[in-house]
Amino acid sequence: MPVVIVENDTSQWEDETGAVYHFPKRYKTWLVQGTEVIYYKGRIKDKAFTPSRLSDAPHYFGKARIGKVYADPKSGKGDLFAFIENFTPFESAILSKNGGAYLETIPANRAKNYWRDGVRPISQTDYDAILSYAKLQPSQAEAVVLNTEDNAFDLESFSEGNKTSFFGTRYERRKDLRMKAIAFHGLDCKACGFDFEQAYGEHAKGFIHVHHVVPISKFGGEQAVNPETDLVTLCANCHAVVHRKRDETLSVDELKGMLRGRWVNDCA
Ligand SMILES: [Zn+2]
Ligand SMILES: [Zn+2]
Missing domain, CATH: 3.10.590 (ph1033 like fold)
Known part of the structure; x- marks a missing residue:
């Protein structure tokens, strides 16, 4: 119904x-x-x-x-x-x-x-x-706009007041993918637990990077992205380390392994 x-x-x-x-x-x-x-x-x-x-x-x-x-x-x-x-x-x-x-x-x-x-x-x-009675605008369902020029950082995200906007120097992302990723994964870093609002207060509320687990460059074209399995929320530091080497994108588990026994406990 x-x-x-x-x-x-x-x-x-x-x-x-x-x-x-x-x-x-x-x-x-x-x-x-x-x-x-x-x-x-x-x-x-x-x-x-x-x-x-x-x-x-x-x-x-x-x-x-x-x-x-x-x-x-x-x-x-x-x-x-x-x-x-x-x-x-x-x-x-x-x-x-x-x-x-x-x-x-x-x-x-x-x-x-x-x-x-x-x-x-x-x-x-x-x-x-x-x-x-409806005159329909084009559906906003298209998945990902591919920009093949670069392949390092996949997404930067910024929150301007309450309206979340984001831009990538490499890839443009659909806003709804970001919202879905955050709804599912939360606003804390999935590697170290860092929470921007907790650390910086109201000014940083809603801020988090959304990382694509499978680099889009490997997709070879437009493909539907599953926010639950293909995207993950990371803090700016962890996201930077994941992409530290151009030819090697770390998995979140690899990153967690590196963090273990260091400062991860102070971070949460
Ligand atoms: Zn982190
Ligand atoms: Zn990333």
Whole structure:
């Protein structure tokens, strides 16, 4: 059954549209891998968000599919998060009300509180009706942009305020891969345990390098990247050492072996 997922302008979670979606466990029967979803935003609460929305009114703004679903290790309440696949934004907002009627069929027993739910299963008919109004932008599903000129550092990442952006002198990466890698692996270094926010405070919150375990130069072209197995989070020092020698990229286990018995215990 298709599902409408609500995205709030502000949330306690570091959700990223089209990449990662957090949700409470009561919704887990609806959000399973393969579920077709439509993104929705409710009426605007803070006008500061107008530029980042297609409309101030309640509206649908994209479609996607649910990828792998994980228990969120940072949640004490059993919350989960899902990878979002095939996100395709709409060119313009599709308002929740069309010609005076809602595009979602509201069950009679839910008339009072229907819109409160952040995750709403809808009928295939409603799903098709909403999409019939959509003008789709190109899908953002393409995997990796390959730049064959260099092969050393694969990714530098910087956090500017709350918006994470990143650039690589060697390879450009999709932002959603970075968000997925962080959602899965966390913000601490997987070799030495270093946590930027813990060490430097708020200014460094969200900062971490995302390292590609298999050098892209060995891919020989575009290929889907699995954030769970192909990417890992490393601090800047460990990442530098992994790439210390041009012809030899260390594995995370090799790096851990080098660290053992040195300063790793002071670092965690
Ligand atoms: Zn490290
Ligand atoms: Zn790397």
